[in-house]
Amino acid sequence: MSDKKKNTPKLSFNSLWIYVPIAVIFIGLSFLNSGDMGTSKLSDNEFMKILRENDIEKIMVVNKSYAEIYIKDEAMTKEPFKKQVNSPFYRKGSPLYTYNFGDLQNFEKELKEKQDSLNLDFDKRNEARTSIMDSIIGFLPIILLIAIWLYFMRRMSGGGAGAGGGGQIFNIGKSKAKLFDKDTKVKTTFKNVAGLEGAKEEVQEIVDFLKSPEKYTKLGGKIPKGALLVGPPGTGKTLLAKAVAGEAGVPFFSLSGSDFVEMFVGVGASRVRDLFKQAQQKSPSIIFIDEIDAIGRARGKNSMTGGNDERENTLNQLLTEMDGFGTDTNVIVLAATNRADVLDKALMRAGRFDRQIYVDLPDLHERREIFEVHIKPLKLAEDVKLEFLSQQTPGFSGADIANLCNEAALIAARNNKEAIHHQDFLDAVDRIVGGLEKKNKVITPKEKEVIAFHEAGHATVSWMLEHAAPLVKVTIVPRGQSLGAAWYLPEERKIVQSEQMLDEMCATMGGRAAEKLIFDKISTGALSDLEKVTKQARAMVTVYGLNEKIGNVTYYDSTGNDSFVKPYSGDTAKIIDEEISKIIEGQYNRAISILDTHKDKLSILAERLLEKEVIFKDDLVKIFGERPFDKEKNQEILKSSEEE
Numbered sequence: 001m002s003d004k005k006k007n008t009p010k011l012s013f014n015s016l017w018i019y020v021p022i023a024v025i026f027i028g029l030s031f032l033n034s035g036d037m038g039t040s041k042l043s044d045n046e047f048m049k050i051l052r053e054n055d056i057e058k059i060m061v062v063n064k065s066y067a068e069i070y071i072k073d074e075a076m077t078k079e080p081f082k083k084q085v086n087s088p089f090y091r092k093g094s095p096l097y098t099y100n101f102g103d104l105q106n107f108e109k110e111l112k113e114k115q116d117s118l119n120l121d122f123d124k125r126n127e128a129r130t131s132i133m134d135s136i137i138g139f140l141p142i143i144l145l146i147a148i149w150l151y152f153m154r155r156m157s158g159g160g161a162g163a164g165g166g167g168q169i170f171n172i173g174k175s176k177a178k179l180f181d182k183d184t185k186v187k188t189t190f191k192n193v194a195g196l197e198g199a200k201e202e203v204q205e206i207v208d209f210l211k212s213p214e215k216y217t218k219l220g221g222k223i224p225k226g227a228l229l230v231g232p233p234g235t236g237k238t239l240l241a242k243a244v245a246g247e248a249g250v251p252f253f254s255l256s257g258s259d260f261v262e263m264f265v266g267v268g269a270s271r272v273r274d275l276f277k278q279a280q281q282k283s284p285s286i287i288f289i290d291e292i293d294a295i296g297r298a299r300g301k302n303s304m305t306g307g308n309d310e311r312e313n314t315l316n317q318l319l320t321e322m323d324g325f326g327t328d329t330n331v332i333v334l335a336a337t338n339r340a341d342v343l344d345k346a347l348m349r350a351g352r353f354d355r356q357i358y359v360d361l362p363d364l365h366e367r368r369e370i371f372e373v374h375i376k377p378l379k380l381a382e383d384v385k386l387e388f389l390s391q392q393t394p395g396f397s398g399a400d401i402a403n404l405c406n407e408a409a410l411i412a413a414r415n416n417k418e419a420i421h422h423q424d425f426l427d428a429v430d431r432i433v434g435g436l437e438k439k440n441k442v443i444t445p446k447e448k449e450v451i452a453f454h455e456a457g458h459a460t461v462s463w464m465l466e467h468a469a470p471l472v473k474v475t476i477v478p479r480g481q482s483l484g485a486a487w488y489l490p491e492e493r494k495i496v497q498s499e500q501m502l503d504e505m506c507a508t509m510g511g512r513a514a515e516k517l518i519f520d521k522i523s524t525g526a527l528s529d530l531e532k533v534t535k536q537a538r539a540m541v542t543v544y545g546l547n548e549k550i551g552n553v554t555y556y557d558s559t560g561n562d563s564f565v566k567p568y569s570g571d572t573a574k575i576i577d578e579e580i581s582k583i584i585e586g587q588y589n590r591a592i593s594i595l596d597t598h599k600d601k602l603s604i605l606a607e608r609l610l611e612k613e614v615i616f617k618d619d620l621v622k623i624f625g626e627r628p629f630d631k632e633k634n635q636e637i638l639k640s641s642e643e644e
Contacts, residue, residue, distance in 0.1 A: 040084065042069065042099045050097075051114060055081070056122040059111070060095065063128055064104050068095035178254050179278075188242040194373045195366030195398070196236055199357045202227065203240060206332055207248045210284040213330065224354040225322055226333035228292075230340040231359030234399030237336035240359065241288045244334065251285040253278065257294030260314050268295065268314030276321040276331065284330035292335040298344045315344060322352045361397055364390055370398050374405040381419040389425050392472070394490050404428050430487075434479035443483070448610065450515060451476050451484045454525055456606040457514025458486040458507060460598055461591050463624050467503035470627070474605075475614040483525060498546045505533045506587040506594075513591035514602060537583040538576075547579050598624070 055075040060068040101107035229237040245252040260268040279285045295314050367390040407428035412420040462468040469488035476484040512526040540546040543556040
């Protein structure tokens with residue numbers, strides 16, 4: 001009881017002494033500035049009635065914003081004026097009414113017309129006034145700054161320093177967590193989270209443990225301390241935590257890792273203590289810390305900060321609260337990050353975060369489920385094919401698919417359509433992956449021809465290779481920074497063999513090979529192609545061990561500590577460079593050979609590209625015929641589906 005009284009801040013007269021005279025001064029000035037309290041406001045109809053009866057002696061326009069109405073002495077005996085004059089607040093010689101006229105020019109024009117038409121004899125004047133209150137308002141910022149400064153000086157001089165004194169300043173040491181409980185409606189549930197079946201199962205088990213712990217404890221099990229959600233951005237880590245808030249019948253505290261960070265020393269640790277104190281009072285409960293890498297980075301990485309670093313103090317307090325003495329409470333900590341590699345090892349160990357749930361990019365089936373969630377509020381046409389869209393979006397996260405659906409709706413609305421068609425989704429994919437279409441970009445006919453043969457080279461080589469991704473569309477319309485593009489439908493592969501990587505590299509080099517074969521010249525248009533194949537070749541040699549000369553060795557370090565020191569000698573580096581160049585040149589010559597064999601069809605494809613600017617898979621089938629590899633794959637798929 002004594003601790004509660006000690007920690008509760010009291011609002012005494014001493015803490016408010018500076019504000020009392022300021023309030024009195026402002027109230028008094030407000031009364032003085034109000035002028036004659038006996039005046040009342042006129043409506044438009046009332047003003048026009050008084051004006052027509054010629055009862056107005058003078059109209060004083062004040063600061064071009066409102067008018068003061070003075071009534072003639074002989075009209076004061078009339079009933080509406082008599083009642084106003086007898087008011088105890090009225091002073092003789094002061095205006096009886098005020099009138100807000102709106103636009104000054106229209107008001108003056110209307111007065112002139114009425115005066116001429118009705119032969120009125122009122123006097124109109126303009127006056128500029130500066131009230132005492134206006135003068136005070138000019139000094140108000142300075143007065144407020146002085147008052148706040150005095151308040152802080154008095155509070156800090158009496159409250160001490162560090163976390164204790166800092167916590168008394170506007171509750172700065174209190175937790176900023178947002179509480180979701182039975183009184184707070186959270187609409188997100190596991191039904192809104194498509195895919196992520198493994199992650200949902202792990203999180204659902206935590207929710208079930210808090211709801212019915214006896215089911216697990218009767219077998220000797222202990223409540224897990226925490227679960228860490230790890231994965232690329234946009235995969236649904238925060239959405240999964242929101243679903244936990246919607247599903248759990250227990251209090252749910254949600255905040256970001258940056259909410260612990262403050263410029264005052266000791267505030268972060270104070271907020272951690274307060275957060276766990278609140279969670280323990282409402283246990284069983286869940287704490288969710290988003291972007292925990294803001295405070296959970298590995299300690300000791302920066303030698304300049306030392307042991308008194310505020311972020312390290314906050315992390316130390318978090319470690320203590322999660323697995324210190326006397327923490328036998330039903331409080332589970334959920335956290336999310338896409339930078340698990342930078343987290344402190346003490347934070348990652350069992351007993352703090354017992355479970356690490358990896359939330360990966362969705363596969364083909366999961367992308368289909370995510371599309372079904374995001375198309376519910378959309379008005380779709382009958383030609384929308386979700387299966388094809390899920391195939392067309394490899395590498396897309398859940399956030400990317402949500403953005404794609406929204407972009408398709410915007411494109412359909414821009415074209416004044418009544419519903420969203422399949423082509424709108426394809427245009428949205430092109431917009432997101434390739435960038436904004438630039439049809440008005442100035443390109444010379446010679447450059448356009450080079451671009452057409454370059455893209456036709458990609459399409460031709462990929463069509464003739466077994467392991468290259470099948471083509472969907474080729475375009476020479478500029479998008480973003482690219483002057484043309486070839487769109488493929490890559491397979492969902494768990495592992496990649498060397499033949500598949502070589503075929504993809506050969507198809508990538510098909511653009512430059514076509515330029516060399518047709519024009520006997522090469523251009524700078526293959527920069528992105530060269531960058532891609534160089535990375536692939538280097539990965540084959542140094543990462544995956546797919547090169548015979550280097551052998552079954554990898555120089556890849558998953559910890560990321562090989563940035564400055566190469567784990568091989570200079571002689572090995574020379575061999576690596578030679579093997580990378582050998583692989584790339586081999587695929588380049590292979591692409592030239594394929595294009596030379598089908599040179600006539602390459603020219604037909606390029607001419608059709610120059611004519612249409614965009615061609616699809618059907619055009620390639622007409623020129624080259626059906627791919628034999630596709631026939632074999634389709635037969636295998638059909639056979640496996642019949643067996644199932």
